[in-house]
Amino acid sequence: MKLESKKTAFDYILLAGFCVLIVITVYPFLNVLAISLNDPMDTMRGINFVIPRVFTLSNYQYIFSENNMLQPLILSVVRTLVGTGLGVICTSMLAYVLSRKDFYFNKSFTIIFIVTMYVSGGMIPEYLLIMRTLRMGQNFWVYIIPGLIWVYNVILMRSFIEGMPMALQEAAKIDGANDFVIWYKIILPLCKPVLATVALFVAVGQWNSFMDTYLYARELPTLQYVLYEVMQSAEIKMDTHAASMGLVQNTVSPMSVRMAVTVVATLPILIVYPFLQKYFVGGMTLGAVKD
């Protein structure tokens, strides 16, 4: 089927369909980018464009100088780095232990972990545990510790490790390596592809995370939360039109500010995405085959 080279009408209809889909997917992003780079006064004439009509960087200047976006940006970066680093180390360590069939508690530990994929206590008990019992509210570690390990990733990594030849581990053992050294020196370097996949999943999850700030740490706003706040306030302003006069003097408009924040929050994903997307898909199909 793939060998045929003659194109039929069907192929051209498909091609046209795909072009429409690509436009539908990409247009909103380009629109946002254009508004964020456009003069706020000019934007009020109409928001339907993908090339800035009156180019300016004033929106970005505004959000970094007056809206103090720098701190949330740093916080987002730090939580992504720390959360991903710790998450990957812990996930791989646990996955290695659970891959060891000779480990006495292998079965029981595996079951205890897998159960939590299917039943969870729900939002309110978790909220009370974190805020009231552990008193982790408004603390940076609330971004890292409660979501440290995703059991799904552990299972993903465990099946990868199980696919590696046992002889490697046995040889190291004869040379006198203990289990920790085997994990660190042998398993980790060989796990690179799956480590990359897991790291990317965790990193995207960390960067995009919004609910944990909303529930536990509004005093430590991340970029996503700032965007949410800007969205909320923009709506109020647009409803009342009360602030519009004041905003005109500052040459910013809620819409332009919101779009600039949206771009800043999206950009890191857009930058890493083309280089790393093969790992994402690899992880997706790895999980699909194993399940």
Next chain:
Amino acid sequence: MKKPKKNPATKEKFSWELMYKQRFLLMMSVPFLIWLIIFKYIPLWGWTMAFQEVTPKTFAMSVWERPFVGFGNFVTAFTDRLFAQTMMNTIFISILGIGLGTAGAILFALMLNEIRMQKFKKFTQTVSYLPHFVSWVIIASIAKMFLNDGGALETMLGGARLHLMSSNSPMFWIVVCLINVWKEVGWDAIIYLSAMAGIDQGIYEAAKVDGANRFQQIWHITLPGVKPTAIVLLIMSIGSALNVGMERQMLLSNGIVQDHAMVLSWFAYVRGIGSNNYGLGTAIGMFQSVVGIILLFIANKIAGMFGEDKLV
């Protein structure tokens, strides 16, 4: 689902000597077990609050001292003035979402499967799962710019008044589900596409010899080929049918459409944390989980009756 494999290696009996031999493995796993018990099992134990009256004041008491109310919290939840509407929203958004999502993903995968220009296929795919990696806050920000009254879509259509985000009607369900399809269709198609790649090419050759055109090939070979995958995914999504996420609903909605945006998890938040009735909030969350597990078993049973592979 994975079937438990028989492990031929005989397991050693428990002994302290063995524990010492495996001390590194223990050190590398027990801390995570403790983490798991704290963050996953203690909240489960928190389900006891569903049967008690728990407010910020009584939360500090031990489980045994809090006033026991039996199923009182559940009765309060079910008779709440918001409950009927919330339930309806949850069910319809869920069914619409599963239906549109599955149909969209299969259709998109079919299109990708049929296209013969490999480079173009790759590019389309890469573009299509980009929105999956963008957060709901960003999607909501873009969606509101685009779909609000006077937004980009309405100007594009010559100033038509669509009221997509400003009519307090079931229209909001459809809008939410379509935005979700926009975000996830490319990503969800991956699994169907890999199922299609697994279909034996010989069957297509045979069909072509018998004179089947491309539509007939799709209808009689490709679609039946992805049916098992679709059924497994459907069963799984039915199990989480009531778990419509609060994040998406909250971010996409506004004051006007709130009545049709409220879903169970959000309702649990509003009653549980918003009005500080922890017992009531826990009860709503527990109802959601328990119904989810029951639905999963029912769906699994039905799939089994129709001769499909069972999930569990």
